[in-house]
Amino acid sequence: MKEFNIIIEICGSAGEGTISAGEILSRFMSGQGFEIMSFDSYPAEIRGFGKCVAHTRISTNRIYSPGKLADVLIALNDKHSISQLSALKENGLLIYDSQPPRPHKEDKSVVGWAKPGMISYGIPLNMLAHKAAGNARGMNMVALGAVAALLHVDQHGFTDSIKVRYGKKKQIVIDSNVNSFLEGYNWTEKNIKKIDPHSFKGMTPSKQKEKLIINGNQLVAQAALVANLSFYAGYPITPATKIMEILSRELPKHGGVLLQTEDEISAIGAVIGAGFGGKRAMTATSGPGFALMTEFTGLSVMAEVPAVIIDSQRAGPSTGMPTKTEQSDFNSAVSGGTGDCPRIVLAPTDTKSCYEATILALYLAEKYQTLVVVLLDFFLSNSIRNINIPEKPSSKYLDANIAPDKNDLKDYQRYKITKNGVSPRAIPGTPGGMFFSTGLEHDVYGRPNYSEAGHLEMTQKRFAKFNTVLSEAPAPEISAIDRDEFDIGIISWGSSAGAAHETVMSAQKEGINASSFSSMMVSPFPEKALIEFADKCKKILIPELNFSGQFASFATQILKRPVERLNFITGRPMASEDILQKMRDM
Amino acid sequence: MPFNDHYVIIGNGPAGNHAARTLRKKDKDAKITIISDERVPYYYKPKLTNFIADEIAKEDLMVNFLNSYKAKDIRIRLGQEVERIDSESKTLFLQHMEKINYSKLIIASGSRARVLPAMSRYANHLKFVTSYTDVMAVKEEIRKAKDFFIFGGDLVGFKFLRLLNSMGKTVTILIYPNAFWPYNLTDNMLAQITESLSKFKVDVIVKDDISIIDDKNGLYRVKTQKGIEKNVDMVFSFNGLIPNIDFAKGSGVDIDHGILVNEYLKTNVDSIYACGSCAQIYNPSIKSYTTSIGWPNAVVQGEVAAFNLLGDHKIIESVGRKYFDLEGVKIKTIWWEDIDDEV
Structure with a gap:
């Protein structure tokens, strides 16, 4: 089998079906046995007609990154696609609407800006969409049909994917989309003389076992569910909102509770409260929300209450660029906040490890009675991969609380000094397990204590956890x-x-x-x-x-x-x- | 911001490229744009057969690499087709509905394969070797195919025949006397060409015509009016070229077979010039319009058109080879000079 690798980008305006087309392309290619990685970028504003780009990398080999420059750019919208040409390879293919509804002024057509080495294929996207369905909504499907014909992709498999994508819609919607696809396919096959070398012919890998097509946010939510999350509190923020959306639907089915709070401060407070009550609890946010939570993160560490924060980073500071990826919360995640405040920070390196990191975070937070931050970013949250269906965690990861035994409860010291810094934790209501809990420095019973020796001893205890935590982490x-x-x-x-x-x-x-x-x-x-x-x-x-x-x-x-x-x-x-x-x- | 002229050239062959280069030499500030319906930069059309035979790579086919346009600040728009010209508003309408304004225009759109009217019903069965796009569509198929039928027989056709012969293919050629359109081969010439071809392993048919081409089980059956029947893998048409000028119809520019220009390569419309094989050039000495073929002629015409567009008054002259060798028969490449064909 030859090595095959191609990046296809679809560029349009919000509402033109750009992201849907990318999703269909990814699902179809995954079904064909290819590795896929797709990443969408879209405007932050909910209203308006901003630029959307669906970027899909397809390969016969394992994919590690989305790749920088596209081999194929499908321009559904000339205005937005002109700037996207800079992300197309110098010999890339440009597929554009050759018969738009209105004439373009000079230099307002994307093909006018195609670099000379690029190969432009003009397809009457608008006209064919009208022919197929009576309106322009099917332009995205016409374009997919054109690409399928140009790259020698099996049209029947593709139409099946479209039927699956729109399966829950009315039959007329399914028919319109399939017909639009076929119009694009047939017109291109008949009218376009292909001069580029890109072709899927003979490249289809052997069928593999069924794969899951999923992004980082979905995997975080899925991992939280299988790792016995029982409480989630949060306030919506891009790019983490999807986690909350999924959990709002799924967590109650698993006996858990989801609380949408008035802000992020309240959310982390609720999470720490639930953690104190013995529940596995977490929240998900982004940089601005994480900044609001910072004061409370110290409480989690000081009071030794398990808490998990998923921080999906975006370009900052402040509100920054909500739909742009960045890795700029490292400092605040690792060392933000007041005092000497050790915390565990996990940074998944790919989509699949978002799943592993979330399970590990809930486990470590509970076992080490501390704060765990999981650093995703906009890219990891939203990029879609096809991965093997992840395994459920072993029982070790599902219940990690070290409860006090009878001897401990005779004179219960919630903050007992131990070698690894972890003290037996009594869940409120445990007979004999009453204790003070506070953000103030305290003694082994939790009573406020400001002595020099006490502060040193407790600080050492909190840092001692680090010595053993490392052994629980996956090897570099x-x-x-x-x-x-x-x-x-x-x-x-x-x-x-x-x-x-x-x-x-x-x-x-x-x-x-x-x-x-x-x-x-x-x-x-x-x-x-x-x-x-x-x-x-x-x-x-x-x-x-x-x-x-x-x-x-x-x-x-x-x-x-x-x-x-x-x-x-x-x-x-x-x-x-x-x-x-x-x-x-x- | 000062107003700069926008010179637009339709066509990316030798005439168009040399026009653009000359314009840039003489006018450093003007905006210069080349528009071509082909999707590849300026390449040697005469070497297409060598490319088919893999004697040269795609890179060797190229005359101008892309960076040379950038270096000369010439904007090149490839794969973009001009649909019509509005000479009053000096606007080009591209096929994808973009409007481009020009100050002055040079039409150097070259030629395309001529399909004989009687053969148009078989157009789907016919292959051509006229452009890079044509070649890319058939290159792999040629490699796999065994039996070929060629009809017509222009310059490229005979070159292609030699190529197929060297590749060990079985070839039948039906020679049309008027394949070298607008030139007609005489009986004498035809006889000499037939004789010349006898050294190749090729079936030559003359003074006959095609009656049927049909497609059966992936093979083409070609039947002539005199009853000769051949089953072949591919059928090629080589019947000369016709000027590529449909977009100029209705623009107000005078047209016959090609764009009519005077000896200064200027059309009847003030700001529009034409050159290369798409132009019919007026010859005052014979008081008639003539066309030219060949790379050297196109180069010179491109340069002259550019000079005159900028205000010069150069009269076009023929250059380079005045004859092409067609299997031993010398055929003149220019029609405005008083020379004879040589047999």
Whole structure:
């Protein structure tokens, strides 16, 4: 089987079915056995007709990142697509409406801006949509039909996918969409002389077992449900809202409770309250919401109450750019807030690990009686992958509370000093298990205590948890682990890790001896493993999606050596092409 | 902001490209745009057969690479078709309904394959080797096919025949005397060409015509009026070229077979010039319009059209080879000079 890799982008205005078309394309290709990764970008404003882009990468091989430049751009809207041409490869295919309803003024047509190496195929999208369904709504399906014909994709399989997508709609809707697709397919097959090399012919992989097509937010919600989440409180915010939407529907079915609060402060307060009451509880938010929660996060750590916060980062500061991805909450997640406030921070590196991280977060929060922050970002929350159906967690992860035994309850010390910092936790109502709980510094019973020795002892206790937490984290992912020395080592975190790993594969093909390192657990950080890795590397590169190099500064403190930084705040996910270019320049 | 001229050139062949290059040399500030319905940059059409045979790669086919347009600040719009010209408002209407205003216009849209009227009903069965797009559509098929039928027999047709022969294919050719349109081969010429072809492994048919082409089980059955029947994989038509000028109809520009221009390559409309194989050039000495073929002629015409558009008064002259060799028969490439065909 030949290696096949293609990126298709659909660009339109909100309401033109751009995202739906991308979804159908992804589902169909996944059903054909391809690996897919898709990522939509859309305007933050709920009203209006802003630019939407559905980006889908399709491959016969494992996909690590969405890729930067598209092979095919389907322009449903000329105005928006002109700027999107910069994301099309120099020899990419442009599919545009050759018979729009009104004439364009000079330079207002997307094809007028196509670079000379690009191959433009004009399809009368609007006209064919009217012919198929009497209106222009089916332009997206006409365009999909045109792409299917151009790339030699099986039309019958595609129409089945359309029927599935609109299966719950009225028959006339299904028929309109299928007919629009067929109009586009047949017209293109008859009228377009293909001169580009892109073709799915002979590329279809052998059928694999059924895969789940899902994004990070959906996986977080699914993981929370299988990990016995029983309470969720939250306030809607992009890009985390979907988690709450799903849980509002599903959590009650599992016997849980969802509370929409008046703001994020209230939400984290409710989560800590539920955690105190012995419930597995979490909230999901984004940077601005996380900032509001910061004061309360200290309470979770000080009072040793389990709490999980999912922070899906977006471009900031403040309201920032709600629908653009960024990795700029690292500092506030790892060290935001008051006092010496150790907390566990997990940063999933791909869609699938959003599931694993959520289960781990609920487990660790409960076991170590502390705050766990899971750092997603807009890209991880919204990018869609086809993955094997994830396994349910073992019983170990479902009930991790260390309850006091009879001896403990004889003289119950909620904050008893232990070797690993974890004290038996009595759930309120436990006979003999009464205790004080407060945000003030306290003694082993929870009573306020401001003595020098007491504060030191309790601070040490809270930090002692870090010593064992690391052993619970998945081992760092290191590529080309069998080699002893590398010219360049890439250290990455969160959603940039996929691009870093992919870059290493490309770099090795170019003869650059490189490796990559990433860890899902970023607080506490596996420092020993990082130092061992860095010692093998002549140069270190740290790519991340923030301006100031937050993680690079953090890593430099551990490594005590200079590192090369690569920082982007474009609002787009990290691209392996950019990392590779930086490596060539190093 | 000062107003700069916008020179638009329709066509991305030798005439169009040399016109654009000349305009840029003489006017550094003007906006220059080339519009072409082909989707690839300026390439050597005469080398298309070499490309089919994989003797050269796509890169070797290219004359101008894309960065050369950028370097000269010439905007090139490929795969975009001009639908009509409104010469009064100096506006081009593109097929995708974009309107482009021009100050002055050069039409260098070249030619396309001529389909004989009697053959138009078989158009779906016929293949051509006129453009890169044509070739890309048939290249792989040619490699796999064994039996070919060629009818007509213009310059490219005979070159293609040689190529198929070198690839070990079985070829039948039906020669039309008027395939080298607008030129007609004489009986004498026809006899010499037939004789010349005898060194190849090819069936030559003359003084006959096609009566039927039909498609059966992936094969084409070609039957001539004299009853010769061939079952082949592919049927190619080589019957010369006709000017590609449909978009100019109704624009007010005078048209015969091609765009009519004077010896300065100017049309009857003030701001519009034409050059290359789409133009019919007036020859004062014979008081008639003539056409030209061949790369060198197109190059010179493109340059002259550009000079004159900028205010010069250059008269077009023929250049390069004055004859093409058609299987040993020399045929003149220009019709406005007093030279004879040579047999």
